[in-house]
Amino acid sequence: MGICFSIEEQQSQQLQKQEQSPRSVKRNQVKVGHEKATSPNTPEKGVCSTPPTPRNVKDLRKSPGYSNVDIFTYEEMRLATKHFRPDLILGEGGFGIVYKGLIDDNVRLGYKNTQVAIKELNREGFQGDREWLAEVNYLGQLRHSNLVKLIGYCCEDEHRLLVYEYMASGNLETHLFRRVGSTLNWSRRMKIALDAAKGLAFLHGAERPVIYRDFKTSNILLDADFNAKLSDFGLAKDGPMGDQTHVSTRVMGTYGYAAPEYVMTGHLTSRSDVYGFGVVLLELLIGRRALDKSRPSREHNLVEWARPLLNHNKKLLRILDPRLEGQYSVKAVMKVAHLAYQCLSQNPKGRPLMSHVVGILENFQSNIENQEALLQSGGGSGLTLYEVPKDTPACESERRLPSRSEREPKVQQSKPGKGRSKSEPPNDCDLYPSPDLLL
Known part of the structure; x- marks a missing residue:
């Protein structure tokens, strides 16, 4: 199961006192969103x-x-x-x-x-x-x-x-980073991304919107068929209603996944969840943790390091998870990378709604299933799934899958495969230890 966010005891005691006050009781009269x-x-x-x-x-x-x-x-x-x-x-x-x-x-x-x-x-x-x-x-x-x-x-x-x-396949974090020999192929990763996006879109679209607030790989559980479901709602929060633009609250979440504007101001919106989704989508693409201090200093924070490379074909292909080699077309990867780039925008209004994200990924999943059906009906092809044939015209070179030598950077400071971090995931902690900010 996913790891719930930690709260300092002193803050918990302060919050309990606030809840007992008439002002807090009045503030908490309206709670969970209803669908x-x-x-x-x-x-x-x-x-x-x-x-x-x-x-x-x-x-x-x-x-x-x-x-x-x-x-x-x-x-x-x-x-x-x-x-x-x-x-x-x-x-x-x-x-x-x-x-x-x-x-x-x-x-x-x-x-x-x-x-x-x-x-x-x-x-x-x-x-x-x-x-x-x-x-x-x-x-x-x-x-x-x-x-x-x-x-x-x-x-x-x-x-x-x-x-x-009971979710028989555990959580996404284990399959991406911890389990030896366990690799999620390209189509399965995209299906997990779609399932998780549907869960968030449902929460945001409820009559009383719900902000999940702790979207990360360890909170995405997988059943026996690798269908993904969101778990751990301990940090979930009712979203803004009516003329409200945001909910003001103490900042809770996990380092590396929390939206920058939320960390800075305590202003929580559904776009905060979209940012977290973008981080997980990036982890699915690159095969690295959101935070990994075992890597060179400039690569500690995955978003800061990788986001500027998402709109550059050659640079992107060099940092993709090497375990995915041969399972995708460059065109498909660029579409997913562009979606991650939008979700990780520093400007919350520049991020798409989760309903829009679902639409993009559903269309993408439909294309994957169609290609799988074509391969099966053809009696099995010698081509790797989603690989572009070698006789692709030169004018479409941006769609060609590069060779391993083209994808690898000239200077490698760490091996992306066997040299994966053995460190434990970063400790969950209170990002901004301050009392609730009231609207």
Whole structure:
């Protein structure tokens, strides 16, 4: 599961005091965005229920909960994880430990066998009831095929647990940077990008827009068929409504993914998520982390180093992930690179809407599927998928796939393949430790 963002204890205490004040209560009366319910047969549009939104754990315990979310006891969670057996641990982050579990008739009488991921809040960690409750509120109401499904939760005594659908292929970060021998091919990377874009577009298009605020590779989960879904809504925030242009808040997120204007001002908009999407798209293209201090100093920040090269064919092709060689046409790569360039604009208004991004990637995915169908109907071709034939006219040289020698820079300071960073991802932390800025 993705790693939730860390919060300093002192700030958490200050925020709890603010929430108890009349001013904070008034400010928090309107919470989670609601999407109009649609038919169950239209999952792409998403559905949600509309019960009153609990403002704190006490309210949640008094309310009947959400109709599509189960409430579990702590004993049931112990049974589902075989008493939190260590060999069932899937991962650990700022929120706590995530276990693989099974809920069946032995856990709850009459319950259909369901594989789940159970995330237990670390009571000594930086993240607390605020983030836990945000996950329950958002995922308890929002339903979409590209958002991870919240099956239930446990809120018993001091215990806080969340029960999600089990995502068999883990997260995108693991496949891109950690798993030895695991390579995502070009078409699969583009499909993951499209799925993630659909999830963001759904959140931004809700009746009360939702800003995800922590879009990164570790928060993109993959099922057994590598369909991508967004997880970890602990930092999600209601977007601006009516005449509001932005939401003012303390700056939270992950270094390397947070939009520059948000870091500088605390002004949050849906375009902040678009910037984060651009960073992930760049990681899919280049095969490098957003931040990697094991590389030469000018290459520490992926966006600062790579964005100026995205509009230059030869320079771009030299920095592409070498594991993708032979799987794409130059024309296709340039289109994706241009989209990433737009998403990473320093000017928020220069970034496209996520609905527009989805349209571009859907058209792109359709072309990929058509080419795959042609290859299959032709009985198998000697050409690598998406490779331009060698007899391409000279006037179309910009579409020719370069040889390895043409793609490699003359001076290599680090090998992009085997010399990949062994360092752990940068620690998530509060980017701008200041109290909430009120509108």
